[in-house]
Amino acid sequence: MNILDDISEFLQQGKVPKVKELVQQALDEGIEPKAILEEGLLKGMGIIGGKFKNNEVFIPQVLIAARAMNAGVEIMKPVLISSGVKSKGVAVIGTVKGDLHDIGKNLVKLMIESKGITVIDLGIDVPPERFVEATIENNASIVCCSSLLTNNMMEMANVIKALEDNGIREKVKVMVGGAPVTQEFCDKIGADCYTVDASSAAEAALSFCA
Amino acid sequence: MKTDMNRWLKDLRENSVKKALPILSFPVIQLMNVTVKELISDSDMQANGMKLMSERIDSAAAVSLMDLSVEAEAFGSKICVSENEVPTVIGRIVESLEDAENLKIPAVGDARTGIYLDSMAKAVKLIHDRPIFAGIIGPYSLTGRLMDVSEAMIKCYEEPEIVHKTLAAVTEFLIEYARKYKEVGVNGIIIAEPTAGILSPDLIQEFSTDYVKKIIEAVQDESFIVIYHNCGNNTIQLIDSILDTNASAFHFGNAIDMAEMMKHIPVNKIAMGNVDPAGQFRNGTPESIREQTLKIMNSCSKYPNFVISSGCDIPPLAKWDNIDSFFKAIKEFYQQ
Numbered sequence: 001m002n003i004l005d006d007i008s009e010f011l012q013q014g015k016v017p018k019v020k021e022l023v024q025q026a027l028d029e030g031i032e033p034k035a036i037l038e039e040g041l042l043k044g045m046g047i048i049g050g051k052f053k054n055n056e057v058f059i060p061q062v063l064i065a066a067r068a069m070n071a072g073v074e075i076m077k078p079v080l081i082s083s084g085v086k087s088k089g090v091a092v093i094g095t096v097k098g099d100l101h102d103i104g105k106n107l108v109k110l111m112i113e114s115k116g117i118t119v120i121d122l123g124i125d126v127p128p129e130r131f132v133e134a135t136i137e138n139n140a141s142i143v144c145c146s147s148l149l150t151n152n153m154m155e156m157a158n159v160i161k162a163l164e165d166n167g168i169r170e171k172v173k174v175m176v177g178g179a180p181v182t183q184e185f186c187d188k189i190g191a192d193c194y195t196v197d198a199s200s201a202a203e204a205a206l207s208f209c210a
Numbered sequence: 211m212k213t214d215m216n217r218w219l220k221d222l223r224e225n226s227v228k229k230a231l232p233i234l235s236f237p238v239i240q241l242m243n244v245t246v247k248e249l250i251s252d253s254d255m256q257a258n259g260m261k262l263m264s265e266r267i268d269s270a271a272a273v274s275l276m277d278l279s280v281e282a283e284a285f286g287s288k289i290c291v292s293e294n295e296v297p298t299v300i301g302r303i304v305e306s307l308e309d310a311e312n313l314k315i316p317a318v319g320d321a322r323t324g325i326y327l328d329s330m331a332k333a334v335k336l337i338h339d340r341p342i343f344a345g346i347i348g349p350y351s352l353t354g355r356l357m358d359v360s361e362a363m364i365k366c367y368e369e370p371e372i373v374h375k376t377l378a379a380v381t382e383f384l385i386e387y388a389r390k391y392k393e394v395g396v397n398g399i400i401i402a403e404p405t406a407g408i409l410s411p412d413l414i415q416e417f418s419t420d421y422v423k424k425i426i427e428a429v430q431d432e433s434f435i436v437i438y439h440n441c442g443n444n445t446i447q448l449i450d451s452i453l454d455t456n457a458s459a460f461h462f463g464n465a466i467d468m469a470e471m472m473k474h475i476p477v478n479k480i481a482m483g484n485v486d487p488a489g490q491f492r493n494g495t496p497e498s499i500r501e502q503t504l505k506i507m508n509s510c511s512k513y514p515n516f517v518i519s520s521g522c523d524i525p526p527l528a529k530w531d532n533i534d535s536f537f538k539a540i541k542e543f544y545q546q
Contacts, residue, residue, distance in 0.1 A: 014367060058410035058444060060363040067364060079493050100290055100298045101358050103408075150492040151295055180488035 003031070007040030007072065009152040012048050023072040033079045038114035038116070041072045045114030052111075053199035059107065060197075066110035077092035089209030090135045094122030096155035104198070105146035105177055111202035112144070117209060128155070129204025135163070135172060142205050145191075147178040150207045156181075157189040173208040177201060213341055213397050215435040219458055222270065222480055223515050227544045229270035230483055230518045233400070233439070233461070234346075235492075236275060236296060236526035237533060238263050246526050248279065250277055253325045257332035264337050267537060272337050274330060276345040276402055276439075276523035281387065282355040285313070285380070286323040294526050302358040310375035313356070318386045331394040339395035343437065346387055348403025350418035351423065352380045358407055366413050373417055381421045381541065385428045388436075398429045398435040400461065401425065404522075407442010407463070415451045422455045437461055437482075441522040464489070464521030469509035472516055475479040482508075482519035485536060491520060491528035496535035503539035512545070 003026050010018040019041075028114045048065040051057040073080075091112055095105045102124050109119045120138050122130055129145055141165065145156045156176050163169040171190040176185070186194035193208075195201040222228060236313040238259040239249055256275060261519050266274045279297040288300045304310050318326065330344050347355075353376045354362040365373050388399055406418035426436045438455050441463025446450060449471070452460065459480035462471055470485045475481040485491070485506060490499040503518065510516040518540055524533070 054446065055444070058413075059408045060366055060410055060413060063360055064366050064367050096294075098292070100300060106360055149295055150488045151527060180493065182489060185493075 002034065003029070004040040004043070007036065008044035008047065011041060011044030011068045011072065012065055014068050015046065016068045017182055019068040019072045020075055024077050027076070027079060033076055033083045034085045037076060037080065038071070039160050041069050041076075042114060042116055045069045049111055049114055049199045049202060053197065059103075062107065062110065066114070069114065072130055078191055088116045089142065090118045090120065090140040090208065091144055092120045092122060092131060092138065092140045093143065093144040093146070094126035094131060095124040095148075096159065097125055097127045098152040098155060099147045099149045100124045101148035101178075103147075104148065105144075107198040108144060108146065108177060108201045111198040112205045115202050115206040117142075117205055128159045131159045132162045132166045132168065135168060136166070139173055141189060142175060143172050144175045144177070144201070144205070146176075150180045153178070153180055153185065153199045154189075156191065160190055175201060175204060212395070212433055213240070213460070214432055215341065215397055216432050218273040218397075219435065219480060221383065222517060223478075228517055229538050231270040231273075232267075232485075233273055233276055233487075233521040233523045234263065234269070234520065234533065234538070235260070235273055235523070237524055237528045238546050239294075239526050240530060241266065246295060247291050247293055250275065250291065250297060250322065252323065253328035253332060255337055256326070256329035258344070259529060260333045261336040267533070269340065270517065271341045271397070272333065273400060274326065274342075274344045276400070277326075278347045278351065278355070278402055280322050280326055281347050281352050281380070281383065284316040284323050284383070285352075285356055286316075287355060296523065299355040300430040301392040302356060302361065303523050304357045304372070304376050305350065305361075307369070307375065310372045310379070313379045315377060315379050315383050316530045318383070323324075323387060327390050327394060329390060330396050335393040343393045343398050343400050344396045345402060345455070346384060348401050348418065348438075349377050349381045349384060349421035350407060350409070350495075351403050352384070353377050354382070354391055362405070363409070366417050370417075377417065377421050381424055388425055388429045390418070392429055392434045397433070398437060398458070399455070400437045400439050400495070402439045404439070404441045404463070406449065407440040407445050409442075409444070409448070411448055411451065411458060414448050415454070419451045419454050422457075426456055430456075435459065437523075440491065441465065444472055448473065453479070461519060461523070468506055472510050472513045475513070475515060477515055480515050480517055481513075482517040484519065487520045487524045487528070489521045491532050491536070492525045493499065494532055495525050496531050499532045499535050500539040500542075503536050504543055507540065507543045522531070
């Protein structure tokens with residue numbers, strides 16, 4: 001097994017110290033940063049994402065794997081920048097105004113990041129204008145809105161309206177999700193994409209970056 | 211009212227026509243023309259609301275508010291209260307082992323736990339035609355609210371001692387809280403442990419079931435039973451551990467296939483579920499909820515231990531036309 005496979009394997013187990021150690025070792029050995037990122041870290045996270053989709057692993061295992069991935073990426077950041085490795089796209093994500101829940105949103109964020117997409121996390125209780133500002137500031141091509149509360153779901157429609165009012169609706173894909181959200185609701189408010197789980201959301205986001 | 215709850219459970223299993231037991235409490239705000247904020251702060255309003263609800267719906271039991279912020283607030287968490295949504299816990303108060311070791315166990319009656327206990331004491335004097343269940347949170351779900359849910363999951367692997375220290379404290383409190391409900395005369399509790407429903411099978415036993423068992427062992431007897439609620443999406447994979455809690459009955463969410471779940475439930479245990487509270491009761495139509503209710507009843511009623519219910523707590527602004535349609539669909543099923 002080579003060092004990139006080891007990185008992937010330890011990442012899947014959520015072993016932060018081992019992932020950090022091996023990423024540093026790989027860099028020291030002169031392995032291309034792009035290869036460490038894609039064949040080690042993102043590969044491991046992709047495997048976890050697939051297993052999560054198939055109910056072979058559970059949310060806690062995804063969370064510890066994502067923490068290990070982030071630890072590895074942190075070490076690589078300077079070299080990734082200097083070697084010109086770019087992210088596959090930029091997504092803005094947040095739980096809509098009036099809603100303070102974030103487990104689902106955080107999970108989607110981790111899964112999208114595992115596809116090599118930069119995710120700007122706006123947190124919870126995010127007003128429509130903040131989605132717009134962040135989209136413009138970061139030149140994002142994807143806007144992800146999350147909600148757990150039935151009364152606040154319509155805030156997603158307000159996000160879409162705010163994007164329209166600011167003339168950037170056509171430049172972005174709007175993804176919606178959360179326990180009460182359905183495909184019917186997505187269609188009704190004019191969003192571009194609804195997915196039933198975090199893994200599918202990440203796949204959809206990647207398809208929008210192609 | 212003292213009731214032989216084992217007999218009640220037996221009757222529920224043996225009756226060919228079974229009444230529904232939805233987690234239906236907050237929508238009473240529409241009947242009383244009050245806000246959630248007012249309801250959660252007033253024991254008279256809660257007791258009168260339960261009485262009003264028991265007159266309005268033909269349910270197997272009366273249930274109190276499923277407000278999963280009450281206990282966390284008693285421990286010192288901040289909560290967000292709004293006019294029309296169930297309160298939410300904000301932030302976290304346990305970040306380190308030191309925080310967990312120094313966690314002060316509140317007295318039962320602190321914060322709004324006193325109001326909720328008082329409301330039950332009043333409700334038992336008003337409702338005599340069906341058992342009354344009080345709602346309390348489960349130990350891991352409360353721990354998640356004190357630590358932050360994602361952190362509580364990660365720490366199960368990385369710093370399990372913090373989780374166990376917090377669980378020990380909250381379990382001590384929940385046992386006393388449940389005992390007080392027993393003292394005021396309710397017939398049981400519905401213990402809501404949804405956060406455990408997203409754990410993995412290797413974690414749920416250690417970080418949830420073993421603590422739920424302690425609570426149940428402390429209070430459950432022939433006059434006071436525990437219904438275990440878990441609306442997480444992994445409950446079928448976790449069912450062996452969930453059954454190990456030894457609760458008298460189980461209540462599951464709409465994220466699972468109820469007919470598949472019934473295959474795993476022993477015949478002597480009641481299992482309830484699982485009409486979608488948000489998609490149907492809140493956002494559906496009378497036609498769509500009728501359809502889903504009949505579908506679940508058609509697939510599950512061959513099991514004598516199945517009782518139709520909502521998949522979780524029904525949102526405050528659920529449409530009453532949909533609630534009425536749910537009950538009509540049950541009648542329609544039995545008239546077929």
